[in-house]
Amino acid sequence: MPKPLYLHPDRLFPADPQTRAFARALYDQVKDLSIVSPHGHTDPAWFADNAPFGNATELLLIPDHYVFRMLYSQGVPLEAIGVGNPAVDPRAAWRLLAEHYHLFRGTPSRIWLDWVFAEAFGIDVRLDAETSDLYYDTITEKLGNDAFRPRALFERFGIEVIATTENPIDELKHHAAIRASGWGGKVVTAYRPDPVVDPEFEGFADNLDRFGELTGEDCRSWSGYLAAHRKRRAFFAQHGATSTDHGHPTASTANLTGDEAAALFQKVVAGRFTAVEAELFRAQMLTEMAAMSLDDGLVMQIHPGAFRNHNAGVFARFGRDKGADLPMRTDYVHALKPLLDRFGNEARLSVILFTLDESTYARELAPLAGHYPCLKLGPAWWFHDSPEGMRRFRRMTTETAGFYNTVGFNDDTRAFLSIPARHDVARRIDCGFLAELVMERRLEDWEAAELAVDLSYKLAKQAYRL
Amino acid sequence: MPKPLYLHPDRLFPADPQTRAFARALYDQVKDLSIVSPHGHTDPAWFADNAPFGNATELLLIPDHYVFRMLYSQGVPLEAIGVGNPAVDPRAAWRLLAEHYHLFRGTPSRIWLDWVFAEAFGIDVRLDAETSDLYYDTITEKLGNDAFRPRALFERFGIEVIATTENPIDELKHHAAIRASGWGGKVVTAYRPDPVVDPEFEGFADNLDRFGELTGEDCRSWSGYLAAHRKRRAFFAQHGATSTDHGHPTASTANLTGDEAAALFQKVVAGRFTAVEAELFRAQMLTEMAAMSLDDGLVMQIHPGAFRNHNAGVFARFGRDKGADLPMRTDYVHALKPLLDRFGNEARLSVILFTLDESTYARELAPLAGHYPCLKLGPAWWFHDSPEGMRRFRRMTTETAGFYNTVGFNDDTRAFLSIPARHDVARRIDCGFLAELVMERRLEDWEAAELAVDLSYKLAKQAYRL
């Protein structure tokens, strides 16, 4: 007989009964607040076209690198679950997930997926080999209903605003289409210039060419290249962007003179640069982006510290974003100094820092954000976007940075259906943390109630200027 | 209507009722023990002159870099709160603190300040914009009473002994005056030679000159310079010092031959040295200080790992110690080896290690202190002197170093009025930790009772030889 699937209303709250009661009371005040999703990777085409999603496997398995990396780690071939393999039988691929679903015990993927199964699709039995077909059929059938089209889900999920992420040579046609459609959902873009900023990005030279075409600037000259960024940032802002995003290997910044920067850019354009020069160019560009943010008001996000495409074999066969990115030890205190020397005291500038290296929370990030007016801390990110990860974030940053140098939650996901689940986890964990502070009399109950709303909703809107 | 300010008697204890009851019982045994404050930065002039403190802003806001760094991080200009600005209206500056007091939710500054407000000044409403003037007036008026003069507070706080920190070219006049006054309060100094040991310290050359004048030694020769240290350490010991303190950027030590050290010193004296040589000189001087400690019995404290004056703009306008010091990743296992190769097995030597890099607690510091006879661990320091920080310290050091390779609590503060609050936090957190061990049957209750006294009082006296 299938095991029942039931989402307990007290899930993720602290065990102590009185603390749990505090947490529940706080959560009850915020659980129905609208979702502000200021950073993520959903596809704007979904909302532009409003076409139905495909089957369970296409929607929930193939695009989710959290899920297929775990299966792969236990010997399930990527092809077998459909990654890079359009010929896969989606029902058979789904069965592989079902048969291996015990691997996700204790992981956030399990929490998110169970929410999607139970809340989004109304399934009331657990996923395993026995229920695999039931799941596949139920999900795939529902996806054919209008109630499961992207815009309907957007509204059902209570999303007030969602940001996608595009690069400068994206024409933002989907965003334009969404606006032109008259649909009321607020979908904005964000400016992620890595493909034209990172000399080591695949296709960098071609990207520069396209960047020049789109902007009418000479992107082989330093001044033209900077002008192109300014134009394109303005174009993105017209499509709702309030932020930029930078996914560099490190947090290094630089503060070169104009001549030095121009000379470095010439090497980069010529394709004759060392790894050190590539890093220096990325570093200088963070500072240039900060300078532009001071002018145009775009909030700057820095997401450093991932060793991308670590698995050479997987990269060769399947390409980017296949669950083979790995965190690296990351320095901020030295790395950010050049940028901070120039703009650190500008209260109008807003730079949101993320990390994959939790050892920096208490040692570097909270002390930096607790001093510099331009710095704030993004939420626990990627591998750390999980109950334990979020708790460590609060425990290690709050005492030095406070709550108001953090920016609420963002889901950073391309798994659209999991967005409510992710915000729900964050709200539950934050309410649990606040309840613990109340229980230890480090906060008054009325302060915790205010903070619960701030962390769930207000801070994200303020920090991202949405 | 103002919100009530009330310090709950069970604050900071674990939530579980039985564990909380154990914690309360332990705490009741230690809460009234005298305060031993073996390391800190109070001003000996307070106790020498016993003049009244000024107004609320002068006493509690302007000198407290924990407080004004948080305000600054949220855009409040330092000038507006009186930092480097004698012309500030203190009442208006206080209002800025009051209006932004919610920023401190979840921080130790909030705990310390609320204790000062409630316990030291008897205020029973919370600080906010509405109560700002009430606070300012109440505090400022009370500071005019004899009961709020430094010596009266010293006695009221139950301080058995307090150590200040002076550099070798300080004449220790205030300490002499305290002794000469016949007042019974025990105020001792500590020898912090950074200004004559760190070639990169502001005014290093002038400091050396003054060092020579005070000691009658030729401080431009290596042997004279060492002799000057020996004389000055003896002078400090006469003024009660039982310890030295070293605030280097890293924990690096060196073990040069006499000739090598003398040659390096000549470069340093001549002002012709590289950054690497400056670091090597500081490293060698830690080993020289250890050698002198073996002779004169002064306990050695090493406080490494701060990137001082990180904010170039703030340093240029406001100078040192303006909340812009940041922790750095710190190595101990390699850094201390030269010193340990020479003196590591000397049980008579006592070196107390501190860190701003919590990743070293379990990885390096506890294993070092759990082996070398000369090493002990100082308490959670600076950014980590907080409830969560103290818990992490105990959880990550106890299993390898035990309790008896730690040295109790020290407050390390210049905020005199917060000293009882800081010791109270440490006692509560330690009692909570001990209660958890009892609850998990890792300790017997009578052992926890002994340890509570050890951690609150005895270990600090023993470790600092007070």
Next chain:
Amino acid sequence: MPKPLYLHPDRLFPADPQTRAFARALYDQVKDLSIVSPHGHTDPAWFADNAPFGNATELLLIPDHYVFRMLYSQGVPLEAIGVGNPAVDPRAAWRLLAEHYHLFRGTPSRIWLDWVFAEAFGIDVRLDAETSDLYYDTITEKLGNDAFRPRALFERFGIEVIATTENPIDELKHHAAIRASGWGGKVVTAYRPDPVVDPEFEGFADNLDRFGELTGEDCRSWSGYLAAHRKRRAFFAQHGATSTDHGHPTASTANLTGDEAAALFQKVVAGRFTAVEAELFRAQMLTEMAAMSLDDGLVMQIHPGAFRNHNAGVFARFGRDKGADLPMRTDYVHALKPLLDRFGNEARLSVILFTLDESTYARELAPLAGHYPCLKLGPAWWFHDSPEGMRRFRRMTTETAGFYNTVGFNDDTRAFLSIPARHDVARRIDCGFLAELVMERRLEDWEAAELAVDLSYKLAKQAYRL
């Protein structure tokens, strides 16, 4: 009157009553499962000869570097407790332990020893100065009984299989003798080639000579040296080995061409190599060992990150393994890439990673093991083999690696009598962790029950192919 010694049945369980009840129920299902000890350092001679152990001091104090390092850190000379001093009076040495037993409060050594005292020897009073002789006499007397001979204890402890660790020039005579004896206890070896792989190991050149003699291969040629490894691995496998073990200073791997490796080997053999070349050779050998594991199926363990023999004085007087090994910061993401580039996607290969640097749990190890099919995570190791250490391991690895990329517990000890205590601690802590997940509804109760058995028993058997 002596204090009672009593092991509480709920020890090490979470404090919250309902969570504790869950933990107890889980633990009751696993507490009597057989012990699988897939990695450790017991002496096979014990089981071959089955001679009685000596006195309390010889058995429990002198060989236990956890214990004597703590005594040494507090000024007790190593000679006085019998380390490197056969002339010590064992009763007097034992008294030093008894008098200093309070130093172990809060440490895992205390937990293990108390279990040995209470459960193995039936003592019901606490160890202190007053009970020192009682302890010494009771233990020493019981060790003379047949019931305390190695094989009897092996059976009484419910050990299903235990692995020892030998180097390639060990003749495995004891293992052969155990098999020849007809005794049913399963004692297997493991292949630890450090003495013939690490050019900086004491006696490396002599070891190579002996390696050649034993295998009949020319161990001064690269191909002969590799052939010798293959032969010797097969010989170890015949003596039950299912694993190899590698204790390198770092986790560095290399992927040299055959010619490069051969040239490097010639430098190593000639004794003319730099520290960098020694490191490169060790790195290359990890990759060579992985290649051989693909052929012969031996599971590969990597135990990196110890700075061995850090205390120069202790090493000079007392030699290796005297409590003076210290953890170092350790990188995995870069270090393992060469090996992973070659074999990372081989699901038949199994490499078990350990660490002394907990900052890598969430940042590097869990993300690596949660992606690469060949990688799994060993349990919390050495300084971290403790209640808090095990909790941190689970809290920081589970959300990204899951449970099934970990390998259960191994005790890694030479302290034979403590083996049941160590497994018991692991079972209690894991059951407590699972109970917390159930309490937060991150797991169903039936899943936790399955996992308790997996973590206590099944995963170790599977991962080590036992």
